[in-house]
Amino acid sequence: MKYRDNPKFPAGFMWGASSAAWQVEGGVAEGGRTPAIIDINSKTKYPFADNSIASDHYHHVEEDVALMAKAGFSSYRFSLSWSRIIPEEGVVNPEGVAFYNKLIDALVANNITPIVTLYHYDLPVWVDEKYKGWYDRGVIDAFEFYCRTCFREFGDRVKYWLSINEQNMQILYGNWLGLDKGCKDWNKEKWDINHTMNLCHAKAVLACHEMVEGGKIGPVPGYVPFYPDSCRPLDQIAAMDAEELTEKMWDDLYVFGEYNGFIKRYWKENGIEPKILPGDMELIKSAKIDFFAINCYRSNVCKYAPTDASYMDIELNKTGEKGNFKYPIYPGLYEMIPNPFVERTDWDWDIDPVCLRYTMRYVWDHYHLPMMITENGFGAHESIGPDGKIHDEARIKFLNDHIYQLGLAIEDGCDVISFNLWSFTVLLSTGNGMEKRYGLVYVDVTDDQLNNAKSLDELSLKRIPKDSFDWYSKVIATNGACLKGPEGE
Ligand code: BG6
Numbered sequence: 001m002k003y004r005d006n007p008k009f010p011a012g013f014m015w016g017a018s019s020a021a022w023q024v025e026g027g028v029a030e031g032g033r034t035p036a037i038i039d040i041n042s043k044t045k046y047p048f049a050d051n052s053i054a055s056d057h058y059h060h061v062e063e064d065v066a067l068m069a070k071a072g073f074s075s076y077r078f079s080l081s082w083s084r085i086i087p088e089e090g091v092v093n094p095e096g097v098a099f100y101n102k103l104i105d106a107l108v109a110n111n112i113t114p115i116v117t118l119y120h121y122d123l124p125v126w127v128d129e130k131y132k133g134w135y136d137r138g139v140i141d142a143f144e145f146y147c148r149t150c151f152r153e154f155g156d157r158v159k160y161w162l163s164i165n166e167q168n169m170q171i172l173y174g175n176w177l178g179l180d181k182g183c184k185d186w187n188k189e190k191w192d193i194n195h196t197m198n199l200c201h202a203k204a205v206l207a208c209h210e211m212v213e214g215g216k217i218g219p220v221p222g223y224v225p226f227y228p229d230s231c232r233p234l235d236q237i238a239a240m241d242a243e244e245l246t247e248k249m250w251d252d253l254y255v256f257g258e259y260n261g262f263i264k265r266y267w268k269e270n271g272i273e274p275k276i277l278p279g280d281m282e283l284i285k286s287a288k289i290d291f292f293a294i295n296c297y298r299s300n301v302c303k304y305a306p307t308d309a310s311y312m313d314i315e316l317n318k319t320g321e322k323g324n325f326k327y328p329i330y331p332g333l334y335e336m337i338p339n340p341f342v343e344r345t346d347w348d349w350d351i352d353p354v355c356l357r358y359t360m361r362y363v364w365d366h367y368h369l370p371m372m373i374t375e376n377g378f379g380a381h382e383s384i385g386p387d388g389k390i391h392d393e394a395r396i397k398f399l400n401d402h403i404y405q406l407g408l409a410i411e412d413g414c415d416v417i418s419f420n421l422w423s424f425t426v427l428l429s430t431g432n433g434m435e436k437r438y439g440l441v442y443v444d445v446t447d448d449q450l451n452n453a454k455s456l457d458e459l460s461l462k463r464i465p466k467d468s469f470d471w472y473s474k475v476i477a478t479n480g481a482c483l484k485g486p487e488g489e
Contacts, residue, residue, distance in 0.1 A: 007407025009480040014113055014418035015472075016068070016075035017440065018375050020120035020165065022051045023427040025081065027058030031095040033084040036122035037133070041178030048433025049450035055425045055443045056461045061103050063463060064425060067441060069110035071469060072476040076107055077293075077374050077420040079117035079165065083124035085153075086146045097153050104157050114158045115293070115374065115420065117220065118147055118204055120165040121177050121430075132182050134193045134200075143200040148207050155212035162293045162374065163201045166222035167194070168250045176316065176431065191267060191274040198253060199280060202287035216290035219254045220374055221247060223296040223359045229303035229337055238304040238334035245333070248366075251292070255367045257285025291417070292363055295375035299342075299355035302334040309335065317348040318431055320381060324348065347379060347436060353401035353486075360409035360416060370415045376402055377422035379429060382437040390442045390466040399468065403475065404483045421472070425463065440469040 022038045028051060042050040057064055068076055084096035107114050123133060131139040151161075164170075171194045174180035183189045201219060208217040224246065228239040241262075249263040258281065267273040308331065315326035325348035327336040338344075343351045356376065363371055378398040385391060399421060410416050426443040429436035433447040444462040453459050474482050 006481055006483055006485065007404065007411050009407055009410060010417075011479070013416075013479060014075035014372070014420075015476040016073045016077065016112065016115075016418065016420045017424035018077040018420040018422050019057070019424055019427055020079045020117065020122075021081040021084070022054070022120070022122045023429075024055045024057040024078075024423070024425065026051070026053040026056045028052050030058060031084065031099055032087050032093040033081060033096060034087040035125040036081065036083045037125060037128050037178050037181065038122045040125075042428065044178075045431050045433060047447060047451070048431070048435060049428065049447040051428055053445075053450050053453065053456065053459070054428050055445075056456065056459075057425070057427075058099070059456070060461070060463070061099075062106060064441075065103070065106040065110060065112070067463060067465065067469075068107075068112055068424060071440065071465075071473045073110075073112045074476070075113045075115055075418050075420055076424070077115035077117065077162070078103070079120035079122075080150060081122055082119065082146050083122065083126070085149060086124065086142075088126050089130065089142065090145065092149050092153075097149075100154060104154055108157050113160065114154075115160040115162065115372070115418070116150070116154065116158045117162040117165050117374075118150060119143075119163065119200075121170070128181070133179065134196050135182070135189065137196060137199075139196060140199050140203060144203040144207060147204045148211065151208055151211040151215070155208075155215060159212065159214050159216060160372075161204070161208050161212070161215060161217040162220045163204045163217060164197055165220045166295060167197050167201070167219065168247060169222040170197075172246060173316075188272045191272055195274040195276060195280070198284055201254070202284045205287035205289060218289045218291040218293050218369075219250070220293040220295060221250055221254075222375075223247060223294050223363070225296075225299050225355055225358050225362060226334075227299060227301045227339070229301055232304070234304035235302075238302050242300070242302050242334045242336075251363070251367065253284065254289050254292075255369065257281065257287070289369065291370040291372060292367065293372050293374040294359060294363065295422075296356055296359045296373065297376055297422075298349040299339070299352045299358070300336055300350070301339045302336045305329050305331050305333060305335040307332040316431070320346045320432055320436060322346055322348060345379060346381060347432070349379075351398060353398075353405045355405075356402050357405040357409040357412070360406065360414040361412055364409075364414040370417050372416065372418035372420070373406065374420050375422040376419070377438045379432075379436040379438050381435065382426075382442070384442065384444065384464065388464070390464060392466045392468045395466070395468045396471045399472065399475075400483055401486065403480065404485055407480055407483065439466075440472055441465050
């Protein structure tokens with residue numbers, strides 16, 4: 001098939017951007033919010049800033065929404081802070097509810113559809129202390145109470161809900177996000193934690209359908225598709241195994257309500273089966289999702305790793321200097337290797353626009369459910385230029401090429417309803433503070449300034465739309481018709 005013309009996005013397609021409470025809000029001790037485990041975890045990333053102030057969205061809500069409206073957004077995906085809404089067990093915080101009402105009302109007033117994530121890495125400390133994180137099953141009732149509060153307070157205006165952000169990545173990178181805190185044997189206990197999270201997800205799905213009129217809810221897998229290194233048959237199986245262990249086992253469960261045969265065998269062989277109680281699987285199976293929200297930034301490549309290969313764990317690039325990513329080897333399964341056909345970001349993330357088309361096709365072919373992109377974007381070192389502007393051509397190219405491929409996926413027959421890039425303003429990255437800058441709108445603050453500030457008054461935190469802001473406004477205004485296709489394909 002040839003694609004000479006620009007792909008067509010459907011009428012009513014929702015264009016927007018994305019954020020998460022702890023990465024953008026700040027105001028951690030304001031409005032009755034109590035601490036979350038991510039407050040502690042983000043301090044371990046020093047010299048990068050923690051989340052005490054972040055982009056100070058807490059005090060810039062109206063200004064930020066006005067900028068979204070200026071760009072022509074029709075959607076905005078953000079998360080709620082559990083401990084801002086439920087600061088202690090069984091207590092609803094009216095100030096926390098009022099903060100999100102202010103945000104949601106501003107969005108609705110500007111015809112921007114709110115897409116709301118219930119959980120994005122910020123477990124309240126009170127939950128952590130009482131239920132050992134996600135380990136004890138008491139967390140299930142606590143999470144359900146929180147979700148029901150959100151549906152009751154915001155469900156009249158919020159119709160798109162997302163349960164748990166990147167459950168797969170939280171399990172795969174438990175130490176990065178602090179999920180392994182308190183675990184004695186993470187490699188075993190993580191599957192119990194994962195099972196509890198699945199039960200929490202199921203409770204959220206059922207409560208949403210019960211309480212929100214016209215409400216739709218889905219999970220948010222982080223997708224990094226695996227390509228096989230070669231046509232060697234064992235490399236094909238290696239890529240399939242990698243998909244099973246990093247993505248598919250979660251998605252199969254969300255859709256079919258069952259752990260698939262591959263993962264059950266993997267658990268059994270390794271003696272790490274989770275505790276599944278009577279009634280658990282029936283509950284999970286009864287919770288039918290409405291769509292997939294997908295975060296997709298990049299792809300991976302792997303080849304078969306023989307059983308006698310030496311084990312090597314994955315090590316993320318934490319410096320922002322190219323070449324610091326350590327490719328893992330999992331004997332008997334797969335070895336990750338660099339892709340010679342693509343460029344990489346300064347954090348060694350493969351820049352592969354086609355992976356977005358691939359992912360859409362993969363998820364659509366397996367599950368036949370509508371999809372939305374809730375994250376895709378370009379993290380870079382960035383500062384204000386001598387003319388006071390931010391000329392982020394590399395981000396524009398990244399987004400153009402990815403959104404174009406998303407359009408091709410739609411023409412391939414995939415049902416995609418929304419694209420939300422990561423992120424709207426600059427915000428904290430998961431491990432590199434403000435240094436790894438995403439977003440269409442620059443926030444004038446550095447990690448050092450955040451670390452050293454004694455009060456907010458010392459900081460500028462000025463919002464400066466980047467070149468990509470104007471570019472994305474045109475994409476929205478033309479419903480994607482101004483995107484440029486790759487040369488020579
Ligand atoms: C996603 C997360 O996995 O990737 C976000 O949902 C995160 O919270 C984003 O910020 C980009 O990752 P990083 O590490 O560059 O911040």
